[in-house]
Amino acid sequence: MKELKLALLGFGVAGKAFSQILLDRHDAIWEDKGLDVKVTAITTGRSGCLVDPEGIDLARALELMEARGSFQPGDPGYRETDSLTVVREGDYDALIEMTPTNIKNGQPAIDYLTWALERDKHVITANKGPVAFAYGRLKKLAREKGRCFFYETSVMVGTPLFNMAETCLPYCKVKGVRGLLNASCNYFLEELGRGRSFDHIMEEARRAGFLEADPSQDLDGWDAAVKLTALMNVFMNAEMDPARVERTGIRGVTADQAREALARGKKIRLLCQGHMDCEGRPVAVVRPEEIPFDDPLAASDLVACLRLDTDLMGPISIGHHKMEPGQTGYGLFSDLVRLVRHVAETL
Amino acid sequence: MKELKLALLGFGVAGKAFSQILLDRHDAIWEDKGLDVKVTAITTGRSGCLVDPEGIDLARALELMEARGSFQPGDPGYRETDSLTVVREGDYDALIEMTPTNIKNGQPAIDYLTWALERDKHVITANKGPVAFAYGRLKKLAREKGRCFFYETSVMVGTPLFNMAETCLPYCKVKGVRGLLNASCNYFLEELGRGRSFDHIMEEARRAGFLEADPSQDLDGWDAAVKLTALMNVFMNAEMDPARVERTGIRGVTADQAREALARGKKIRLLCQGHMDCEGRPVAVVRPEEIPFDDPLAASDLVACLRLDTDLMGPISIGHHKMEPGQTGYGLFSDLVRLVRHVAETL
Numbered sequence: 001m002k003e004l005k006l007a008l009l010g011f012g013v014a015g016k017a018f019s020q021i022l023l024d025r026h027d028a029i030w031e032d033k034g035l036d037v038k039v040t041a042i043t044t045g046r047s048g049c050l051v052d053p054e055g056i057d058l059a060r061a062l063e064l065m066e067a068r069g070s071f072q073p074g075d076p077g078y079r080e081t082d083s084l085t086v087v088r089e090g091d092y093d094a095l096i097e098m099t100p101t102n103i104k105n106g107q108p109a110i111d112y113l114t115w116a117l118e119r120d121k122h123v124i125t126a127n128k129g130p131v132a133f134a135y136g137r138l139k140k141l142a143r144e145k146g147r148c149f150f151y152e153t154s155v156m157v158g159t160p161l162f163n164m165a166e167t168c169l170p171y172c173k174v175k176g177v178r179g180l181l182n183a184s185c186n187y188f189l190e191e192l193g194r195g196r197s198f199d200h201i202m203e204e205a206r207r208a209g210f211l212e213a214d215p216s217q218d219l220d221g222w223d224a225a226v227k228l229t230a231l232m233n234v235f236m237n238a239e240m241d242p243a244r245v246e247r248t249g250i251r252g253v254t255a256d257q258a259r260e261a262l263a264r265g266k267k268i269r270l271l272c273q274g275h276m277d278c279e280g281r282p283v284a285v286v287r288p289e290e291i292p293f294d295d296p297l298a299a300s301d302l303v304a305c306l307r308l309d310t311d312l313m314g315p316i317s318i319g320h321h322k323m324e325p326g327q328t329g330y331g332l333f334s335d336l337v338r339l340v341r342h343v344a345e346t347l
Numbered sequence: 348m349k350e351l352k353l354a355l356l357g358f359g360v361a362g363k364a365f366s367q368i369l370l371d372r373h374d375a376i377w378e379d380k381g382l383d384v385k386v387t388a389i390t391t392g393r394s395g396c397l398v399d400p401e402g403i404d405l406a407r408a409l410e411l412m413e414a415r416g417s418f419q420p421g422d423p424g425y426r427e428t429d430s431l432t433v434v435r436e437g438d439y440d441a442l443i444e445m446t447p448t449n450i451k452n453g454q455p456a457i458d459y460l461t462w463a464l465e466r467d468k469h470v471i472t473a474n475k476g477p478v479a480f481a482y483g484r485l486k487k488l489a490r491e492k493g494r495c496f497f498y499e500t501s502v503m504v505g506t507p508l509f510n511m512a513e514t515c516l517p518y519c520k521v522k523g524v525r526g527l528l529n530a531s532c533n534y535f536l537e538e539l540g541r542g543r544s545f546d547h548i549m550e551e552a553r554r555a556g557f558l559e560a561d562p563s564q565d566l567d568g569w570d571a572a573v574k575l576t577a578l579m580n581v582f583m584n585a586e587m588d589p590a591r592v593e594r595t596g597i598r599g600v601t602a603d604q605a606r607e608a609l610a611r612g613k614k615i616r617l618l619c620q621g622h623m624d625c626e627g628r629p630v631a632v633v634r635p636e637e638i639p640f641d642d643p644l645a646a647s648d649l650v651a652c653l654r655l656d657t658d659l660m661g662p663i664s665i666g667h668h669k670m671e672p673g674q675t676g677y678g679l680f681s682d683l684v685r686l687v688r689h690v691a692e693t694l
Contacts, residue, residue, distance in 0.1 A: 301643060317667075320661075334517055
């Protein structure tokens with residue numbers, strides 16, 4: 001029986017959701033493709049690591065993490081190690097990289113992926129950092145090594161985007177992108193339109209736990225800029241980095257402005273737009289814009305939405321309606337299935 | 348050098364657009380996959396047929412059809428034959444079926460596809476009829492024969508839908524669909540909202556040439572019902588046919604109703620909804636409904652839009668913005684590339 005060994009970097013929301021889906025569908029993959037997918041390492045930043053070349057008991061690992069929030073000495077497979085050591089020395093075929101995004105330079109995730117590819121491993125990342133800061137380099141390395149490099153989850157949490165364009169829009173060029181990529185900004189702007197003040201919304205969002213301790217990644221447009229850069233690197237070979245995005249956040253938007261826009265039949269949204277100019281230079285802008293009601297981007301129902309302007313199929317929009325923890329896990333899982341199909345074909 | 352021979356049934360808007368893209372990208376396919384894709388037959392209902400087992404000169408065929416609207420005796424490859432004869436006796440590896448949809452029973456397209464599959468040929472159809480009336484049967488036959496059966500263009504003109512769900516949402520179940528599937532109805536309802544009468548809009552649409560001589564397929568909801576059935580057959584194995592759709596067209600909608608809805612912040616649209624009930628029976632409804640402005644389905648900018656409600660990824664929406672002739676051609680071409688990838692792998 002053929003095996004595919006996975007090393008999981010990170011075991012937070014994404015890692016747990018991914019592991020749960022893997023448990024639930026393990027038998028289906030095995031029946032379809034004859035591949036026994038097993039997890040041989042799980043690393044976390046501060047919550048301990050498990051390593052077992054014979055395969056970690058995932059159900060047990062999930063239970064332990066649920067119950068205590070960490071892996072501890074005495075747990076089956078517990079090991080004093082760290083992500084970099086596992087990446088460089090561990091026994092695995094594919095790396096599933098789910099560490100937090102560093103929006104300054106994409107590290108250390110870029111190093112993890114580079115090391116893994118150098119060792120002829122496949123890599124899947126949920127992290128927009130490497131795609132925004134090192135896409136061209138990583139893609140080239142993956143091609144040279146004949147290994148997969150997938151990143152569906154890095155933008156719009158697993159909604160088919162990168163895999164969709166690559167597998168379902170063959171020979172079709174994406175000429176531009178336009179969309180809303182940050183759900184927190186959508187929420188803020190929608191609430192401002194209801195007449196509530198910025199500080200009030202911020203306080204409530206913090207209390208509800210869906211705003212980061214440092215909300216500047218969202219509110220100043222950094223998160224959106226990093227995602228826009230990732231899209232442009234993948235779709236247009238832009239080879240740019242987030243610092244080149246013309247970026248304005250939403251802190252300057254007032255409740256009055258939001259309500260005045262509504263009165264004119266428009267909604268203020270943090271719009272992300274990118275294309276290549278006629279000399280092949282990337283033009284990328286993130287800033288609050290008024291969107292008319294009858295543009296799909298104004299739909300309250302969508303937490304994120306992207307329009308791809310293509311040469312052969314015209315514009316296509318893809319929208320994501322609800323943010324649920326399982327989706328990140330599923331996005332990673334869909335990349336894994338793509339990898340499994342590839343591996344099964346090349347066995 | 349390996350060849351893939353295509354027989355084209357139909358050489359109207361779709362057939363010409365498909366042929367043009369095939370001409371433009373032929374070399375790319377050859378370089379990527381080492382397959383020489385050639386067209387060995389083109390049949391039309393009343394405009395003549397071309398047959399050449401060595402490969403028809405597509406550029407020339409396009410010129411002839413552009414210039415005269417038909418193939419005629421003396422044209423290179425001209426042959427007195429018909430679609431059924433070519434399907435049953437012709438020399439081809441894959442059938443590209445682009446005949447007009449028969450919304451009563453899907454014939455004769457179902458027979459064409461069946462004959463081709465029985466002869467161990469791959470089949471691609473742009474025709475929603477076979478998918479609505481005989482999906483289960485054709486799929487089973489294709490599986491038994493180990494041949495491809497693709498139909499991306501049959502709903503939403505090539506916007507990635509069927510191929511997207513199958514390749515990018517693995518092990519993910521579609522539990523329901525909700526969307527707008529008929530662009531003419533959108534147009535009518537939008538114009539009614541501007542206060543224009545039904546008859547006036549009809550007259551104008553006829554003059555502009557984008558309404559069929561018999562508009563009942565669109566206005567009575569038949570086209571939408573056939574598409575909804577196709578979606579439910581593919582996504583939910585519904586094994587239903589269009590007669591089981593609870594169907595109300597838009598002829599009863601008045602300009603006053605459309606304007607009153609607008610005043611309440613809503614738009615009337617011909618909404619298509621389908622799911623399986625708790626006993627596994629398909630429930631499918633096509634009828635005019637009021638859609639709130641902040642639902643993406645109310646966007647004027649979209650000619651069609653579909654929400655897939657999935658178990659693992661939640662709801663995902665896909666929108667199609669502009670109707671252009673090239674898109675049908677591209678949808679067929681994207682199916683062809685999927686086929687080429689499959690054939691290249693199994694060589």
